[in-house]
Amino acid sequence: MAQSSPSSSPDLGADSTSQSPRLLRSSLVVSTMTMLSRVLGLARDVVFARFIGAEAGADAFFVAFKIPNFLRRLFAEGAFAQAFVPVLSEYREQGSRAAVQELINRVAGCLGLSLLLVTLLAVLGAPVLTAVFAPGFVGDDLKFGLASEMIRITFPYLLLISLTGFAGAILNSYDRFAVPAFTPVLLNVALISAAVLASPYFEQPVMALAWGVFAAGVVQLLFQIPFLWQLRLLPKPEVNWQDQGVRRILALMAPALFGVSVSQINLLLDTVLASLLPTGSVSWLYYSDRLAELPLGVFGIAVATVILPNLSRQHAADDPGTFTSTLDWALRMIFLIAVPAALALVILAEPILLTLFQYGKTTLADIHMSTLSLRAYALGLLAFMLIKVLAPGFYARQDMKTPVRVGIIAMVSNMGLNIVFVAPLYYFWQIGHVGLALATSVSAFLNAYLLYRGLRREGAYQRKAGWGVFGLRLLWANGLMVVVLLGALVGLGELGFTWSEGLWWQRTSYLAVVCVTGLLGYVLALVLSGMRLRHLRHQSV
Structure with missing residues (x-):
């Protein structure tokens, strides 16, 4: 790559990592936008529960939506971003704005052509x-x-949303985190509108949702364009497979498909196997997975999104001290959020599902089945979130081989665990779908452990001082939170309130009170143990 002087604009040329924003502040920006998206996502699922329930049409739509959505995660949040951002960051660090623009143009052309062929x-x-x-x-x-008819409508979403993910990766690399984090809100708005406004006009109401997915892809891509134009980095697609940067991204991307997206591949395998189980299994897993993904998306992916460009720049600048410090900060943030979130989901699984989904065509039996699989997914929440921050430790250094080996081991383990868990749970208790969720959680812990061990062995990560005190604070705070949550549920029961019989506003208000009380107990316990805001900050320098 040609070397040249930096651009006069600090935003567009090679710059120092000292200009990086504080990681906590950036993570909070992404988390806030993602929270808005996830809240609307829950509203979307409430609408789904009311309009399509867990019947045959619902199962067909969730399959038709999950296939391109799974591939979206490989591109928008997974392999493509993990391969593209480190290379783009290196071009920023070492090259000129013209070199960056040329890379973006050629990646846009090659990516767009490939996606178009796959979509056709x-x-x-x-x-x-x-x-x-x-x-x-x-x-x-x-x-x-x-399902076949809806796949023809929903699959072009892959083309549209992958290009949206490409645009978002550029914005994230230039520390414009808010816009890509807000973009998924548009998907939820489109689907809610399709369900409420358009579904009555279709013979099969779920067909309206398929068209809503397609429309969302168009809107999300168009939304990104003005912000790329502001950066003066709007792509001018050019197909050149021989470009050095394109070839490097492709070389990094192929193995990253396994390394970064194993949990998503496992969830897709769950869908395949769930289609062989009783009607409703696909939908039960969908609703429980959606809730388990709420903390994962709001904070886990937010932290991963913020640290990847920072880690990439730190590696390009040959700054191993700050690199390991950034990883250490990210791991502590994950433990701080994931452990209480997992415990809360286990305790409040049934009240949450009843509050959100027990309306219209969704029955109490559906809620019971979804509760069981939600608890199984919640057990693996910590591992799901750890994977999100451990994998960038490899990709920022352009090491794809290690995550691939780990991913293959985890995938094979998940397949074996499916057999171990699903068969007995199905034949003895008719809850085979719970075995699928449990197998995914256990294999995620294996994945996270092997990634962590790899970073330690390679010397890319060294634990910083203070983990012992941090662990004791978490133990105390989570213990108090559990006592508070259980006490609140018992208190509501003694007052005569029943979640399955309460009106929607009663369920919502009581659930909000229980959640806020548990959160306050957790935060108060942390403060009493000596934790302060300064302990959560990290400056990427």
Whole structure:
């Protein structure tokens, strides 16, 4: 790559990592925007529960939506971002603005052409995709036909949202975190509008949701364009497979498909197997997975999004001290959030599901089944979030081989655990879907442990002082939070309140009181143990 003087603009040329914003502040910005998106996402799922429930049409839509959405995560939040951001950061650190623009143009051209070809093949072969990803639908003309038809409508979302993810990766690399974090809000708005306004006009109401997915992809991509224009980095697509930067990104991206997205691959395998279980299993897993992903998306992905460009710049600047310090900060933030979130989900699983989804076509039996799988997913929440921050430790250093090895081990383990857990849970208790969630959680811990061990062995991460005191504070605070939450639930029961029979406003208000009380107990316990805001800050320098 040609070397040249930095741009006069501190935003667009090579710059010092000392200009990076504080990680806590950036994480809070992303978390706030993501929280807005996730709240609307929950509202979207409440609408889904009311309009489509857990019937055959719902199962078909969730399969049709999950396939491109899974691939979106590989591109927008996974392999593409992990491969593209380190290379782009290196170009910023060592090259000129012209070199950065050239890289962006050529990546846009090659990525866009590849996605267009994949989308065309998927649209033409929709029935094949249905048979592969939902083999249990074969023989059920209604489910199979609906899923195939909706895949033809929803799959172009992959093209649109992957290009949106490409734009977001550029913005994140220039510390413009708010816009990409806000963009998913538009998906939820589009789907809620489709369900409420358009579904009555379709013979099969779920078809309106498929068109809502397509419309959301268009809107999300268009939303990013003005902000790229402000940075003067609007792509001018150019197909050049021989470009050095493009070839490096492709070389990094191929193995990253396994390393960074194992948990998503496991969730997709869950969908395949769930399609073989009783009707409703796909939907039960969907609703429980959505709730488990709330803390993961609001904070886990937020921290990962912020640290990747910082770690990449620190590696490019040959600053191992700050690199390990950034990772250490991220790990502490994950423990601080993931442990209480997991415990709260286990304790409040049924009240949350009843409050959000027990309306319209969703029955008490559906809520019971979703509660069981939510608790199983909650057990793995810490591991899911750890993976999100440990993987960037490898990708920032452009090491893809180690995460690939770890990913393969975790995937094979998940498949074996599916057999171990699903068969007995299905045949003895008719809750095979819980085994799928439990297997995913256990394999996630194996994944996280192997990533952590790899970083330690390579010397990329060294624990900083203070973990012992930090652990004791967490133990005390989480213990108090559990006591507070259980006490609040018992108190409501003694007052005669029943979650399954309460009105929607009663459920919502009581759940809010319980959650806020538990949160206050957790924060108060941390403060009493000596933790202060300064302990949460980290400056990337």
